Amino acid sequence: xxxxxxxxxxxxxxxxxxxxxxxxxxxxxxxxxxxxxxxxxxxxxxxxxxxxxxxxxxxxxxxxxxxxxxxxxxxxxxxxxxxxxxxxxxxxxxxxxxxxxxxxxxxxxxxxxxxxxxxxxxxxxxxxxxxxxxxxxxxxxxxxxxxxxxxxxxxxxxxxxxxxxxxxxxxxxxxxxxxxxxxxxxxxxxxxxxxxxxxxxxxxxxxxxxxxxxxxxxxxxxxxxxxxxxxxxxxxxxxxxxxxxxxxxxxxxxxxxxxxxxxxxxxxxxxxxxxxxxxxxxxxxxxxxxxxxxxxxxxxxxxxxxxxxxxxxxxxxxxxxxxxxxxxxxxxxxxxxxxxxxxxxxxxxxxxxxxxxxxxxxxxxxxxxxxxxxxxxxxxxxxxxxxxxxxxxxxxxxxxxxxxxxxxxxxxxxxxxxxxxxxxxxxxxxxx
Numbered sequence: 460x461x462x463x464x465x466x467x468x469x470x471x472x473x474x475x476x477x478x479x480x481x482x483x484x485x486x487x488x489x490x491x492x493x494x495x496x497x498x499x500x501x502x503x504x505x506x507x508x509x510x511x512x513x514x515x516x517x518x519x520x521x522x523x524x525x526x527x528x529x530x531x532x533x534x535x536x537x538x539x540x541x542x543x544x545x546x547x548x549x550x551x552x553x554x555x556x557x558x559x560x561x562x563x564x565x566x567x568x569x570x571x572x573x574x575x576x577x578x579x580x581x582x583x584x585x586x587x588x589x590x591x592x593x594x595x596x597x598x599x600x601x602x603x604x605x606x607x608x609x610x611x612x613x614x615x616x617x618x619x620x621x622x623x624x625x626x627x628x629x630x631x632x633x634x635x636x637x638x639x640x641x642x643x644x645x646x647x648x649x650x651x652x653x654x655x656x657x658x659x660x661x662x663x664x665x666x667x668x669x670x671x672x673x674x675x676x677x678x679x680x681x682x683x684x685x686x687x688x689x690x691x692x693x694x695x696x697x698x699x700x701x702x703x704x705x706x707x708x709x710x711x712x713x714x715x716x717x718x719x720x721x722x723x724x725x726x727x728x729x730x731x732x733x734x735x736x737x738x739x740x741x742x743x744x745x746x747x748x749x750x751x752x753x754x755x756x757x758x759x760x761x762x763x764x765x766x767x768x769x770x771x772x773x774x775x776x777x778x779x780x781x782x783x784x785x786x787x788x789x790x791x792x793x794x795x796x797x798x799x800x801x802x803x804x805x806x807x808x809x810x811x812x813x814x815x816x817x818x819x820x821x822x823x824x825x826x827x828x829x830x831x832x833x834x835x836x837x838x839x840x841x842x843x844x845x846x847x848x849x850x851x852x853x854x855x856x857x858x859x860x861x862x863x864x865x866x867x868x869x870x871x872x873x874x875x876x877x878x879x880x881x882x883x884x885x886x887x888x889x890x891x
Contacts, residue, residue: 491609496875503601504575510564513628516541530611539642543625553619554655560599561629567593570865595662602877618889640832649839666848672824673845679798680758682830690786693749705751732758758828796834801841815879
């Protein structure tokens with residue numbers, strides 16, 4: 460009996476000691492994140508004012524690398540052309556955990572009147588275009604730079620190794636160039652040392668600042684781009700019966716693609732989106748052209764449904780073409796996979812999000828038909844991707860400008876929540 464009592468006392472003491480250690484780490488993270496908060500905002504605004512397109516983020520790469528080198532980290536530049544990878548080796552044994560931020564901007568002209576508004580232009584596929592961080596990658600960079608600084612100051616406490624991945628060209632490389640997460644993986648970013656788990660976040664213009672949302676399992680959609688070429692028979696517009704009109708064939712294909720969504724897919728399982736966004740045909744109003752070209756995107760949240768939708772698109776387009784005597788070619792290119800959050804990893808790290816944002820600010824969300832090439836990292840290690848709020852408090856969400864638009868806006872007053880979340884996750888993952 461006495462031995463049992465002593466064991467219970469020892470266990471109680473051990474638990475109390477462990478909880479005290481955890482509370483000390485959480486408190487230290489909070490203090491350090493608050494201390495670096497003004498820098499994070501400054502970095503974000505500088506990057507916002509100086510955006511660069513995918514595979515062209517040369518100055519952004521140098522800006523990031525200089526900060527990481529000043530922290531004393533092992534830094535490698537030029538990864539996947541303009542990416543940066545840095546290693547922090549903690550003072551305690553533990554796993555290798557990777558933290559990722561994307562760094563590219565978009566060919567969008569900013570309309571929001573802010574002091575650090577972008578007026579940058581750059582070449583994109585032979586055209587001079589305006590450039591803007593219209594998806595919040597500038598905030599992702601600043602948050603990860605802040606995380607690197609906080610963890611560097613806590614280096615002796617850090618369990619294992621932290622790999623900071625600043626990835627270029629998440630929005631897709633220009634033209635036929637390689638880039639993004641696939642190229643980083645190809646160049647070995649998930650190896651040497653081998654990554655045990657990878658984490659990422661995305662700012663959201665439609666989620667109130669300071670809030671965090673997550674979802675186990677399928678979280679963001681796969682993204683496929685398709686091209687459908689319809690070859691008919693050119694003729695005079697006054698006598699359409701002497702030709703084969705590819706515009707009529709193309710419009711029927713557009714309409715019938717939507718029946719795949721509404722009549723052929725089980726939408727109780729997962730949503731499907733098929734969007735035709737470009738339709739090119741003809742040069743003159745009295746000539747029925749020979750060819751029409753349709754381009755668009757497919758979004759699915761289940762890998763089996765993704766393959767099935769591809770087959771149905773090919774079938775629908777070609778059979779409609781055959782019925783008119785037209786030739787139809789269908790090309791489908793996979794841009795991203797389904798962003799899948801490992802359920803066990805999510806369960807382990809939800810407390811990290813609560814520590815960072817407060818229980819009342821953390822909630823499970825629905826899936827989204829947006830896509831992320833972070834999904835490719837999830838093929839190599841368990842992954843967890845979550846959303847961080849950037850919408851000003853009190854704003855009507857129905858009036859918020861979406862991502863990838865000229866009026867996109869982020870309130871950067873609480874980016875420290877992202878820093879706290881990343882830092883806490885590094886420590887909490889080691890308890891696995």
